[in-house]
Amino acid sequence: MAVSIEKLGKPAVAVVTGKFVDIARTRAKKSGMPNARLVFVPHPVSGKTPQQHQAYVAGKDPISGTIVFQEIVDDLTKPLTDDDRKTGFVETKPAPRLIGPETPENLQRVFLASGWTDYLPIVLPTEQKVKDMLKGTSLSPDEVVGKMAAGAFEPWEFTVEKVAVNAVMAGAKPDYFPVILAIAASGVSSLYNSPDSLARTVVVNGPVREEIGMNFEVGAMGPFSQANATIGRAWTLISKNLGNAGIIGETYTGSQGNSLNFNNIVIAENEARSPWVPLSVQKGFKAGESVISIFSGLGIQPGQGAKGGGATKPAFDRQFSSILDNFTGYFGALIVCDPLVAKALKAQGYDTKEKLSEWLQKNTQISVADYKEENFVEQYDAPRAKQGVEPFASWFKLAPTSRIPRFTSPSDINIVVTGGEILAVFQAGNLRYVTSVAVDKWR
């Protein structure tokens, strides 16, 4: 943001904690102002007292060693250098299209050392393998698929051939390629620059699921299908290599990381066993159309610990609500039901997914006091409340003991069905719907 201020013609300095040196410098550089003035204070700033903050200001910048306050004043007053006044364009030459000839062992090492993998061995993308992958689509190798970024960075543009290279590396078959292209075309990186170590999910609907052998029966969300496994893995490799995501310190700051990022949560909906319409139809696509839908959030958890009727007489609506009670409303919810659960709910009277979402939104509540203490509420909802955006503005005016819905709208709660009807179980993700993309365009 300091760069935005400088571009207004006003001197600016950004004060950042020492943990974010690389990312702050990278963002300044990518924003066209590599010399933007940055002052660092010890990490963290949050959770410290005003006295400790005063000590930070009177103390030394942990990076430069200069007294923080003096550095701020100097950065706002010292004359500029010739470098500071530079204009024009900085272009990066495209890397050579081919690498080698080299031994497969050495190439694996090169890919690993270059950060082009997920740190598991990859299938080396030989010209023949990439050519074979390209047979999975009618599109030209040099056609632009889209753009991708791992957050507030400059998006990178990429072609069909580049996606094919990464799909080969993931171990995907050419048949899967249209699904992988549709995911890439969404522009959503599977790795996102957030200290919260976010996870991504893709839901696949339509005939393509069966055509390419996706698993939506027993073990649907586990490592039991080449299609499910490699489509998800390809997404992460594409994000790293074509969206410049996952560079620790520069474009990735997930404090703990997330094991789901290896191949993401890939869900093929079990449409035949579901009593409800597929997710893609809810999102406005025609029945029978192949579609991918993207979700983003914190992760997913099993429903076996839920409260509501026990195991013998489960009331699944109440069980869902008890799990959702621990979610942050900002990231919404994606409930993944085994078909047995979905059928039980249908028998209970929920003849549409929408009815269930409405009940859950109405009955999953939080006190205003607890709501205001939530991390994401402070970051996202509080600023919107101050701008007068509803319902946040009204919620912030209520008494601390008042009860409000945890989720802003029923549409924040999505429901999909997958699994093999071995047991009436479900999983619930603190995952928000982002977008859907039709697959057929990419065939």
Add this chain to the structure above:
Amino acid sequence: MKIRMTCLLVAALLATITTGYAQEGKITVLNPKGTPPPISLAPIATRPASLEGKTVYFVDIKYEGGASLLHAIMDSFSQNVPKANLVFREKSGSFDQEDTNLWAEIKQKADAVVLAVGH
């Protein structure tokens, strides 16, 4: 016998070529990495010689602890640059959103800006 000798010779030759290739054992692969877009350089704003008598904005980007840190910086300004006019503002929207209204106010009224990201 002559045919058998020829076959053995071809087999040996093929074996030599194959072995030679295996020893070579090198392949060519495609580069998976994309290319970053060009970056348009922007000049840094001209600095005043001093902040005395100037209006300095302190903008909280909205991340935990940022406001308190900014107030600590403002305290130091009050003590060390007493003639500066200090203005505290909280940026609207979430931490990663630009605030065009505040930017317009800054363009009109501020001489310098200190932003704190918090965290």
